[in-house]
Amino acid sequence: MTRVRRGAGGTSPPTEKTQDPPAGGGPRTGRLQRIRADRVLLLLAVPGLLYFLVFHYGALSGNVLAFQDYIPFLGVSGSEWVGLSHFERMFGDPAFWNAVKNTLIIAALQLVFFFPAPLALALLLHSIVGDTLRRFVQSVVYLPHFLSWVIVIALFQQMLGGAGVVNGWLSDLGAGQISIIGNPDAYGPLVVAQLIWKECGWATIIFLAALSQVDEQQYEAAALDGAGWGRRLWHVTLPAIRPVIVLLLVLRLGEFLSIGFEQFFLQRQSVGPETGEVLETFVYFTGFAGGDFGYAAAVGLFKGVIGVVLIYTANKVAHRLGEQGVYKA
Amino acid sequence: MDNSINRRGLLRMAGMSALGVAAAPLITACGGGSGGATGSVSNAGKQLVPWPAYVPFAGPKPDAPGDETGVQPLYLKYPETLTQSVNDTVGDGSKVTALVVTFGPPPAPVAQNRFWQEINKALNVDLQVTVVPDPEYGQKMTTLMASGSDLPDIIMFTNLALPHSLEFIQAQCADLSEFVGGDAVKEYPNLANIPTYAWKGMGRINGKLYGVPLERPTPANSLFVNRTAMDEAGIPKDWTTEQYLEAMRELTGDRKWGLGWYKTLFGGLGSITYHAGSLGAPNTWTATGGQFVHTISTPQFEQAVDTMRKLVEAKTVYPDSLTVSSTDMQSHFHNGTVASIQDGFGSVAPATLSKIDGRFELDLGRPYGPQATPWRSAGLFGYVTFKKAAPERIKLLLRICNYLSAPFGTKEYELANYGVEGVHFTKDDRGIKPTDLFDTENNSSLPVKYLGAAPSVLYLPGYPDTAQAVYDWQKASLPKSVANPGQGLRSATQVSKGAQLDQIIGDGIAAIAFGRKPLSAWKDVVTQWRQTGGDRMAEELAKEHAAAQ
Numbered sequence: 001m002t003r004v005r006r007g008a009g010g011t012s013p014p015t016e017k018t019q020d021p022p023a024g025g026g027p028r029t030g031r032l033q034r035i036r037a038d039r040v041l042l043l044l045a046v047p048g049l050l051y052f053l054v055f056h057y058g059a060l061s062g063n064v065l066a067f068q069d070y071i072p073f074l075g076v077s078g079s080e081w082v083g084l085s086h087f088e089r090m091f092g093d094p095a096f097w098n099a100v101k102n103t104l105i106i107a108a109l110q111l112v113f114f115f116p117a118p119l120a121l122a123l124l125l126h127s128i129v130g131d132t133l134r135r136f137v138q139s140v141v142y143l144p145h146f147l148s149w150v151i152v153i154a155l156f157q158q159m160l161g162g163a164g165v166v167n168g169w170l171s172d173l174g175a176g177q178i179s180i181i182g183n184p185d186a187y188g189p190l191v192v193a194q195l196i197w198k199e200c201g202w203a204t205i206i207f208l209a210a211l212s213q214v215d216e217q218q219y220e221a222a223a224l225d226g227a228g229w230g231r232r233l234w235h236v237t238l239p240a241i242r243p244v245i246v247l248l249l250v251l252r253l254g255e256f257l258s259i260g261f262e263q264f265f266l267q268r269q270s271v272g273p274e275t276g277e278v279l280e281t282f283v284y285f286t287g288f289a290g291g292d293f294g295y296a297a298a299v300g301l302f303k304g305v306i307g308v309v310l311i312y313t314a315n316k317v318a319h320r321l322g323e324q325g326v327y328k329a
Numbered sequence: 330m331d332n333s334i335n336r337r338g339l340l341r342m343a344g345m346s347a348l349g350v351a352a353a354p355l356i357t358a359c360g361g362g363s364g365g366a367t368g369s370v371s372n373a374g375k376q377l378v379p380w381p382a383y384v385p386f387a388g389p390k391p392d393a394p395g396d397e398t399g400v401q402p403l404y405l406k407y408p409e410t411l412t413q414s415v416n417d418t419v420g421d422g423s424k425v426t427a428l429v430v431t432f433g434p435p436p437a438p439v440a441q442n443r444f445w446q447e448i449n450k451a452l453n454v455d456l457q458v459t460v461v462p463d464p465e466y467g468q469k470m471t472t473l474m475a476s477g478s479d480l481p482d483i484i485m486f487t488n489l490a491l492p493h494s495l496e497f498i499q500a501q502c503a504d505l506s507e508f509v510g511g512d513a514v515k516e517y518p519n520l521a522n523i524p525t526y527a528w529k530g531m532g533r534i535n536g537k538l539y540g541v542p543l544e545r546p547t548p549a550n551s552l553f554v555n556r557t558a559m560d561e562a563g564i565p566k567d568w569t570t571e572q573y574l575e576a577m578r579e580l581t582g583d584r585k586w587g588l589g590w591y592k593t594l595f596g597g598l599g600s601i602t603y604h605a606g607s608l609g610a611p612n613t614w615t616a617t618g619g620q621f622v623h624t625i626s627t628p629q630f631e632q633a634v635d636t637m638r639k640l641v642e643a644k645t646v647y648p649d650s651l652t653v654s655s656t657d658m659q660s661h662f663h664n665g666t667v668a669s670i671q672d673g674f675g676s677v678a679p680a681t682l683s684k685i686d687g688r689f690e691l692d693l694g695r696p697y698g699p700q701a702t703p704w705r706s707a708g709l710f711g712y713v714t715f716k717k718a719a720p721e722r723i724k725l726l727l728r729i730c731n732y733l734s735a736p737f738g739t740k741e742y743e744l745a746n747y748g749v750e751g752v753h754f755t756k757d758d759r760g761i762k763p764t765d766l767f768d769t770e771n772n773s774s775l776p777v778k779y780l781g782a783a784p785s786v787l788y789l790p791g792y793p794d795t796a797q798a799v800y801d802w803q804k805a806s807l808p809k810s811v812a813n814p815g816q817g818l819r820s821a822t823q824v825s826k827g828a829q830l831d832q833i834i835g836d837g838i839a840a841i842a843f844g845r846k847p848l849s850a851w852k853d854v855v856t857q858w859r860q861t862g863g864d865r866m867a868e869e870l871a872k873e874h875a876a877a878q
Contacts, residue, residue, distance in 0.1 A: 071493055072474055072475030073475065073493070073497050157652055161648065162648020162649050163648050164649070167648075168584065182651055267652070269592050269651050270652045272839055272845055274840070286829070288471055289468075289829070290826065290828050290832075291471070292492075292825070292826075292829070
């Protein structure tokens with residue numbers, strides 16, 4: 001991320017280079033000096049650090065629940081330890097595997113159809129010449145991001161539901177009804193379409209920032225050599241923003257199983273658990289609704305471990321392909 | 330009055346629930362436990378506190394009497410003279426905090442709220458209410474119980490099965506046995522006027538009494554019908570199964586539907602209550618020969634599932650019934666889009682009638698089967714509990730409850746239900762007439778009706794004909810009605826797995842009704858339910874039932 005921000009904003013002051021520690025000075029003074037020099041940047045990082053400490057690292061301690069028969073008002077100290085029995089139960093639980101299956105199907109659909117969508121939209125936006133027009137279109141496509149899932153899903157239901165607008169027209173025309181909402185076969189495409197409608201515009205931001213960094217001279221040179229729109233895209237634009245694409249892809253893979261909660265929570269009932277139950281709703285229903293916090297935490301932990309393995313593997317693959325990835329070990 | 334507790338409490342809960350969702354992958358332990366043994370919630374083999382004595386209030390003479398099957402006393406007119414049921418001071422001017430569910434918008438701040446001010450004055454306390462909107466209630470309560478500290482004085486529970494709630498109540502709430510058990514309740518005459526079925530419906534925990542029930546009449550989830558539309562289609566009041574299905578077909582067409590369900594009904598038995606009762610399925614459980622058998626394993630119940638499937642197949646059900654919210658579906662009913670809905674009997678209320686606004690005549694649908702067994706309700710909406718405190722404090726909280734439970738025909742009832750005369754309502758020859766201010770200042774937005782409730786009567790100000798129709802419906806259907814033998818009995822499995830078990834039933838009904846699975850899959854649903862904990866629950870209830878004899 002740092003790379004991107006620096007690249008995009010170009011604000012990072014070259015202090016490190018100009019104030020090299022004096023020769024002979026110990027590493028201690030050097031570090032102190034560097035801290036002093038970078039104090040503004042370091043201070044800026046504090047809120048973010050605190051956020052991660054409290055809400056991510058702090059929350060990690062909650063994973064002990066996975067090994068307990070946790071009863072909320074007895075707390076961790078008062079609840080019974082049960083070892084790995086939650087995990088044993090999990091691997092033998094068909095409802096769990098059903099949730100895994102549904103999550104994988106939707107995650108795969110999201111990866112194939114949602115991931116490239118913002119890139120395509122960003123390229124399209126980038127090609128709009130008029131500045132005013134581009135800003136206007138940009139603002140419009142950002143808007144759905146600020147609608148809550150409740151509203152987005154209500155909109156889709158009002159449009160596509162059995163009593164919705166589209167079916168209203170169809171019945172006025174005397175045509176048959178289309179069944180989308182509540183049809184298990186249409187569920188996967190429906191949720192991905194909702195995601196694209198809501199988040200595609202917002203997700204273009206990083207791509208647009210990367211696109212603005214592409215050297216204009218390369219386009220001109222390519223154009224002079226007779227490269228058309230397609231060749232310029234293939235040989236100039238895409239190679240230039242490849243690091244960003246790979247970075248986002250690695251991050252996305254790390255969150256492969258985190259396909260979202262609200263969207264699925266709100267629609268699970270319309271298709272039933274056979275199609276609609278995903279890991280996040282499974283955790284919610286067993287933990288919060290069912291009070292089985294320990295088991296739910298075990299499922300959550302399992303999902304977290306898979307996420308770590310995925311991000312590690314994806315990063316390694318990125319290195320093999322000669323990319324920077326998310327981090328260099 | 331300062332709202333700090335309110336705001337802080339809400340913020341804390343909002344924060345915790347946000348955390349809960351954000352950290353769903355790693356559900357976090359919040360709050361150090363208070364320790365203390367949970368013990369058992371069962372009453373079997375325990376010394377049982379006697380049920381509170383029942384001393385009925387000799388109220389105004391009804392136009393038609395109630396009876397022991399649950400038919401409510403009918404009042405076509407508002408009583409001319411009111412009695413006073415509370416003569417002593419209730420509070421001591423101190424601050425009293427309460428957490429209650431709400432189905433309405435939040436109340437206006439007390440400084441601008443005449444209703445709230447008058448309630449405070451009458452109770453002589455500084456009442457601070459944290460309202461939890463109905464859809465978030467379960468989750469908020471789970472988080473509150475998990476936090477375990479900084480609890481309000483009064484905590485209200487609905488009938489919703491909340492995991493571990495009974496253990497929480499035992500650990501954190503005051504034992505009320507010595508204050509309300511047996512004759513002790515006579516200290517609080519309005520609480521002594523609460524019928525025994527409401528106390529039994531609430532039940533004991535570990536042999537003791539921990540709450541005061543909010544009484545509800547015995548009809549359970551009922552079928553609300555648009556009588557005008559039915560009359561136009563020539564549909565009779567009493568119908569057979571075939572006539573009922575035919576009627577639903579009659580009422581469907583031209584973007585209108587015979588009936589509508591809504592999504593919350595599919596969390597358990599809700600959506601099927603009317604059909605199961607019509608077709609003679611037992612109310613949730615049967616207890617014969619010491620054995621508990623759940624209604625889902627009876628052929629009558631399977632027939633009810635099949636009826637729901639037929640209704641959907643004939644396209645007589647509002648197509649988005651699995652996704653529409655209860656409020657939206659109620660609006661569809663009020664404006665005539667659907668000709669019938671299932672709703673709690675509590676919706677037989679002036680608020681519903683004012684939303685229908687004279688567009689049609691409201692009635693309730695009679696059960697259709699030849700051997701109908703309409704299901705009775707739990708007899709209560711929920712109950713209030715008090716945070717552990719010194720006996721004096723508990724007595725004060727009970728006096729608040731006593732005041733708010735004052736029966737129809739008293740001055741206290743009038744204030745708690747209609748507000749202040751001349752401000753929130755006026756009286757004319759048709760009875761109570763709400764003013765415009767009542768739309769925003771009432772006991773739905775400031776839900777004091779969930780801190781104490783009078784035994785209900787049938788009085789619908791301005792709608793005596795509807796009241797009469799509902800009375801006739803009660804007379805026709807309640808004598809055949811059956812109670813749930815498991816109501817008020819404790820089962821550890823129900824406490825820990827009740828929500829999950831309900832979900833299995835609700836998901837199963839939805840899958841078959843909407844054609845995702847064949848009817849033959851119902852037996853798999855029953856098997857899954859039994860293996861997940863249903864069988865264990867049946868055993869526990871049988872044991873508990875035997876002990877209660």
